[in-house]
Amino acid sequence: DTEVTQTPKHLVMGMTNKKSLKCEQHMGHRAMYWYKQKAKKPPELMFVYSYEKLSINESVPSRFSPECPNSSLLNLHLHALQPEDSALYLCASSQSRALTNLSYNEQFFGPGTRLTVL
Amino acid sequence: GEDVEQSLFLSVREGDSSVINCTYTDSSSTYLYWYKQEPGAGLQLLTYIFSNMDMKQDQRLTVLLNKKDKHLSLRIADTQTGDSAIYFCAESGYGGSQGNLIFGKGTKLSVKP
Numbered sequence: 001d002t003e004v005t006q007t008p009k010h011l012v013m014g015m016t017n018k019k020s021l022k023c024e025q026h027m028g029h030r031a032m033y034w035y036k037q038k039a040k041k042p043p044e045l046m047f048v049y050s051y052e053k054l055s056i057n058e059s060v061p062s063r064f065s066p067e068c069p070n071s072s073l074l075n076l077h078l079h080a081l082q083p084e085d086s087a088l089y090l091c092a093s094s095q096s097r098a099l100t101n102l103s104y105n106e107q108f109f110g111p112g113t114r115l116t117v118l
Numbered sequence: 119g120e121d122v123e124q125s126l127f128l129s130v131r132e133g134d135s136s137v138i139n140c141t142y143t144d145s146s147s148t149y150l151y152w153y154k155q156e157p158g159a160g161l162q163l164l165t166y167i168f169s170n171m172d173m174k175q176d177q178r179l180t181v182l183l184n185k186k187d188k189h190l191s192l193r194i195a196d197t198q199t200g201d202s203a204i205y206f207c208a209e210s211g212y213g214g215s216q217g218n219l220i221f222g223k224g225t226k227l228s229v230k231p
Contacts, residue, residue, distance in 0.1 A: 004160075041223065041224075042221035042222060042224055043161065043221060045218055045219075048218070056218070090160055090161070092160075092161075104148070105149065105210040105218065105219055106151075106163060106166065107161075107163070107219060108163070109153075109160035110160050111160045
């Protein structure tokens, strides 16, 4: 299984709602990532988990809260979002980010969740 | 900081070759990648090249790397309408990127029948 799955595919939420995005992989990867992608732009890195521990937070507002309950799952909890947070949210995974192989970073991407905040 | 630049658009006719260019600034980049993104979909890794190589061929895809000029190109032979997508160049390395992917802005390839 070389697939990264994401649910839901589409999500519409109000600014007072709480929702969660889910990501799953069964490739034995120990690094997982959340990206935000606005239209006609490249993906922007939000968070990196390595061995289920948060290793990188790219100054993301606290209304986005990541969680990695186990090595196969990655969640992104959303609360009190703004309309400008509307975007495609992509999850990715890769082999471990051990220092020896840090430079090679083949990431497998999920299809994304299209989020609209009203 | 690190920067990856690409031209934004390319239009070709079906059957022609497409060449998408990319320049990067981080001299410590060790791997360079080409990702393809179709509308409404995630990114798919097409190919990658290690920085001590100057060429890599994989079926219809040829990657050329000029490390001195920090220039990378992706050539697609016999381009098909199914190749229409956005192509992102990305780099990773031991430098400022800390192994993370640094993406270019993407080149939108349009293939006309």
